[in-house]
Structure formats: structure tokens, C-alpha cells
Amino acid sequence: MRAGRWLVRAASLAAALGLWQVLTSLDASLWLRFELFPTVGEVASAFADRVGTVPYWQDLGHSLRRILVGFALAAVLGVAAGTAIARSRWAADLLGPLVEVVRPVPAIALVPVAILLLPTNEQGIVFITFTAAFFPVVVSTRHAVRALTPVWEEAVLTMGAGRLRVLFSVVLPGALPGVFGGLSVGIGVSWICVISAEMISGEYGVGYRTWQDYTIVDYPGVFVGMATIGALGWLTSTAVELLGRRATSWLPRPASGQAGAASHARPAPGRAGAASRRAPRGPGRAPSVPGADTSADPTAPHPAANDAADRKEPVS
Secondary structure (H helix, E strand, C coil): CCHHHHHHHHHHHHHHHHHHHHHHHCCCECCCECCCCCCHHHHHHHHHHHHCCHHHHHHHHHHHHHHHHHHHHHHHHHHHHHHHHHHCHHHHHHHHHHHHHHCCCCHHHHHHHHHHHCCCHHHHHHHHHHHHHHHHHHHHHHHHHHCCCHHHHHHHHHCCCCHHHHHHHHHHHHHHHHHHHHHHHHHHHHHHHHHHHHHHHCCCCHHHHHHHHHHCCCHHHHHHHHHHHHHHHHHHHHHHHHHHHHHCCCCCCCCCHHHHHHHHHCCCCCHHHHHHHHCCCCCCCCCCCCCCCCCCCCCCCCHHHHHHHHHCCCCC
């Protein structure tokens, strides 16, 4: 990434922090009320105090472990289920209706179900995280597999490949761009749901600590938790994106935006000439004659045809 883009991103973040500092320092109370908001300095001071404590890192470790376990399960089972639904009529009939019925239910609404089914709160939070990421991965994988052109599979089958070879050499690699799109969505939704689950039934974690700070009216601590959640979400989403770029390195990517736009706008050499050579002759169009004026109307009859018509004797 160019240095100019990094500067623009840093400037946008600095501008947001500066506006926050100004509004909270002046106790602005327009339609939005900022008099109760902590300033940027107060949040930074609270963050510096928290970073040096053991409970902060323990909470961070608990949240990361829950995310990694739940997201890994969702990635493996989601890709398997999505591929099966897209490739098998039986799987589509058996699993498709269940997926479509359960998918609209918010994962956080399954907290009572997790409490009733699972023996510990820790397993319940992992279950909520898994559910949040599972359905985006299933849907994206299903659409990606169904969108594959059948020519690739037919070409491998003609060379004597079996079903497993087709699956692992054609289907899954071809669907990877769509699969990683679902994984990127799933990791973000997982953070939303794991923090909510920690607030409701957790004992440790960033969400649990943020809720505790809210109950004791420690607003700088609340913003420290929000900043921590944002940083963790950004890091994990970036990791998924980088992994997806490495796994799909075979995809063509332009070196820069302008070069890519220019390559798309530039016509292929020789295509216009080939198209003109393949253009069918419409009714009334005269064949090309050497020496004829090609700038004239192509539908007009050639002068040689007019001379022949003049020399034709009238029929009595």
C-alpha cells in the first residue's frame, strides 16, 4: 500500500479523535449529549492503567480463545455443509430447509438454548460464536460452488479423475474466493455475538469486563473495552483477509487501480478486425469488389450491378 493511503487513513482517525476531544472538552450538548462522555485523554489514561494489569490480558485471552475455537469449527463445518448442499440433491433436501429456518434467528437469541443444552457457560459462549459464523460460511460456500462453470469439472473427468479428485482439485479451489468472503463476514459477526454472550452469561472476557465497568459507572473503562474489541476485530479480520489472498494467489490482480482500469478499458488487439471479417452479409448487401469505395453505404448496390441492370433488355 502506498504511503499516501496510509497518511489518509491516519488522518481520518486523527480527525475523529480530535473531534471527540473537542466535543467532550466543551461539554457540547446539541442533539447529542457529550457532557457525560469521557475525553480522549481520560480513555488513554484508563487504557494505560489497564494494560499493566493481569486481568486485562486474562480477559483478552479468554475472548480470543472463544473466537478461535468457535470460528474454526464454523469454518470447517460450514464449508463442508455448504459444499454438500450445492453438490448433492439429498443434502440440499435434508439440510437446506433446516439452514433456511434457523439462519434468520439471531445467534444471541440462542443464549437460553445454550444455557439449557450445554453444561458450562464457556461451552455456551463457544456455541454462540460458532452459530454466528456458521451460517454466513454455509451460504457463501453454497453460492460459490453453484457458480462454478461445469467446463472445469468436465475437463478433469475426461482425464479420468474421480469424484474426490474433482472435489479437491476443482470445486474447492474454484470456490475459495466466495468461501473467504463468507469467512470475512463470519469473523465480524462472531465478535459481535461473543461480546454479547460474555455480557449476558460470561465470567471472564472483554465483553464481561466492559459490562462490569458500565454497571459501576466507569465510562473510561467502558471505552477501553470498546477500543480493545475494535482492535481485536480488526486484527482477526485482517488475518482472514491475508490468508484468503495467499490461498487465492492464482487469481489475477492488477498492480494498481489505474492499471487495472486501463487494462479493462483497452480493447483486445485484432478483435475488431476479426469481428468485421466474421460479420454476416445482410440481405441486399453487395459483395466486396476490388477497388470499390468502402466508405459508401454498404447496403447500396454496386455500380457494376447498375450497369448490368441497364444492359438488360426489357421483357416484352
